[in-house]
Amino acid sequence: MTSVEAYTALAEELKEIDALSGIDAILGWDELVVMKEKSAESRAAQKAALASVIHQRQTSERLGELISSAEREGGLDPMQEASVRDARLKFDRKTRMPKELAKQEAILGSEGYQAWAKARENDDYDSFKPVLSKIVQLRIDEAKAVAPEKLPYDYQIDKFERGMKASRLAEIFETVKAGLVPLIEEITSAPQLSVDARLAGGDAAPIFEVDKQEALCAQVMERLGFEGILNRSLHPFTGGTASDVRITTRYDDKDFISGVAGLVHETGHALYEQNRPAGENLGMPVSEALSMGIHESMSLLFERMVGQSMEFWTFLRPMVAESFEFTENLEAEDFYKAINKVQKSLIRVDADELTYPLHIIIRFELEQGLFDGSVTVDNLPDKWRELYKQYLGIDVPSDKEGVLQDVHWSSLAFGYFPSYTLGAMYACQFFQHAEKSIPNLGAEIAEGNFESLRAWLRENIHSKGSLYPSADELCEHVTGKPLDPTIYLDFLRAKYRKLYKMS
């Protein structure tokens, strides 16, 4: 067999597996956007049947041979090499997973979610504890079986953020914490921002008709350059496949800004989804997202670096006024203030740009503790309260608003939380580099022209897919150095001190 033949045979098999996985993605989208609750059981049967087919193909002896053969023959270009590298990684991880653990994973995945949902509803952490304990153990056992060369928590992080380690994360987060805790104190002690009542949400706000919000969001999506499908769902998400990207957002009729922010965030994900390697690399491992942190950086670059900027609201203000006449006399600055208001809060998903990283750091430290034994499922809620008091200075009145607020652990995901803040930091570092490469970027955004930014992102990040083995390497290629948290800190300091007029 020639090297071309070996690679071609592997590619054919991988693309067929990718097509089957793409079906799973469409079913997932459908479940959240279209399907009625009563069809859940039959959908579960469909997904189980498909998952079994996919798993069989992903772990087949034949695939193993095709990968070995492609590795042996060599003669590949860098994109192809990256695909073979990742095919090997995935194959080894899948085939090394003991059957007994895989079975337990499936059971705990469903048990865990149900126990958590019930515990949260009843504010009853104790009822969730036994399952959580099993979940942590499962993830430790899994790591030992699949990647014995790694620390168990490192392996869990690696699943979402390839190449990242807990030790490096701890360093990064120490830097962030050291800068952020006093900065938040400084900002929240300053006089509160006065936000126009029309933009403050809640009872005093006017009604922003949902249909008009949706039409406005569709326009914004088009201007940002995503030509896909937009729907509503309970939580905004980006779904579908690279060739068929679909985003959703949700609308609050008292707060149109949250709908727009969700739309802009998902559009960032969507552009990354549809601009990764195509052509012969479409459906190959190199076309996958490099990491969750990079995926999140692409959404946060749009949501925060673009969508929370004065320039963006300079562009959007007249469009908003056309949809909602009663906003006509508002200035860009009014929107800018409303979307950047800082407020310490209990709930991660409601947190603002400035306080959000502390929510993540708390979860990271607790996860680390659960894996090294310094935190147990017994003292987890107390540790949670301690850290919220220590870093954010707030009291957690209930587990419902504390340790039970997030779905991640019940869904077996440990090591996922850091991606959110890594994403925010990458977004900042990338964007500042884009600003250097595109001298008029601010003015372009103020005109609603996102072409140069999109082209820059496509060339430097989207089109690279999983070419590099870690986000740090990508970051170094793009910006000249690996992730540097001080860039993010400096950005936050300058932005919020100016906004709160303190320096």
Place this chain on the structure above:
Amino acid sequence: MTSVEAYTALAEELKEIDALSGIDAILGWDELVVMKEKSAESRAAQKAALASVIHQRQTSERLGELISSAEREGGLDPMQEASVRDARLKFDRKTRMPKELAKQEAILGSEGYQAWAKARENDDYDSFKPVLSKIVQLRIDEAKAVAPEKLPYDYQIDKFERGMKASRLAEIFETVKAGLVPLIEEITSAPQLSVDARLAGGDAAPIFEVDKQEALCAQVMERLGFEGILNRSLHPFTGGTASDVRITTRYDDKDFISGVAGLVHETGHALYEQNRPAGENLGMPVSEALSMGIHESMSLLFERMVGQSMEFWTFLRPMVAESFEFTENLEAEDFYKAINKVQKSLIRVDADELTYPLHIIIRFELEQGLFDGSVTVDNLPDKWRELYKQYLGIDVPSDKEGVLQDVHWSSLAFGYFPSYTLGAMYACQFFQHAEKSIPNLGAEIAEGNFESLRAWLRENIHSKGSLYPSADELCEHVTGKPLDPTIYLDFLRAKYRKLYKMS
């Protein structure tokens, strides 16, 4: 192995195959309702990958052994027996299909459709002829290989209308033709019905806002008792799976009646889909539709026997007036006239209840000819013209409006057309029987109460699924005799003579 074990093992495999086929149904729905054109290529790859998985499972040695084992062990109830019977039938047909023909089928399926679409657009039958010729030959070869005991055209009919033969169809259609040709002559020679301009469609009609039509249709759907998903698509259809039925309709802003008619038709299909055998029989062969004719009878019973009745419009009139105030002073009779107007026409899908069967009979006779050699692809367009002149008295000005109007042959479907008219006749025979069993049926419909009718359909037809080996047997169980075309003819004579006030 006990008989229970043998059947259980077979059932497990069949249900998993059914779950995979259900995924294909959801993808099919998505393609027509959600997906954008640009995703067609990736969707085709998904469908091909899934089809290959399904085909492998449907023809696996293991399935063959499971069926044999269940047949050998026996001890089944009638529903289970029917499932085993049909599993065998399907398995034999699939495994007897020569690989070479299956490959050609896949190629011609796509080539045929494309050639037809282009030929129709350019009104160029000659460009379609070579493909059509191959398609007919493929269907003959297939029948010889798979069901050598049957006449080739009988086999094609059997695929859609199990147990039906061309010879019995010819008899039935002779009766219909003999009654219908003079009846149509009589009706179309009578003074034209005067239809209120608001309901006549076309330029003179007012605008029926599409959003309001959709809201009205959703209400009608609910009243008819279908609690599923309603969307818009280019052509109305019923999709999804038994546990997740989805219907679509389309709206013409000058003619709201066509949208309602489409909705009522699809609701009939949908109720059949979701009320067939469930519980342990869900996903088993016995839960499938008995035949296309029976499926169509369930939609036409609602569309024509209910939806084209005076009682139905007595119920609907006030709801229409609420949506469209300008219809306030119209009577049920105005709607009844509008929806039952008879007019000879060239195009099958636009044909009215009375002339529709002749469009079908023409296609049946031509198909029969193509299979027995008395018609060739060369003289097909001429034969088409001859029969339209002879049975409907109209001239066919172009092949576009003639032999090229339907998609079926290009999609390799021969023997499908008769289902439409079989469905209309079954619908009539079933409905007349329902009227005998439910003494107040007319009054109930006039009140928008469809409960007894639904219960009757569920008990007598829906819940039987594929229990009986032919539609005739089902019909005999339900009405005391097999399909009797004179019932339909008598119904049409009485209805249209009264409407056109001739007797």
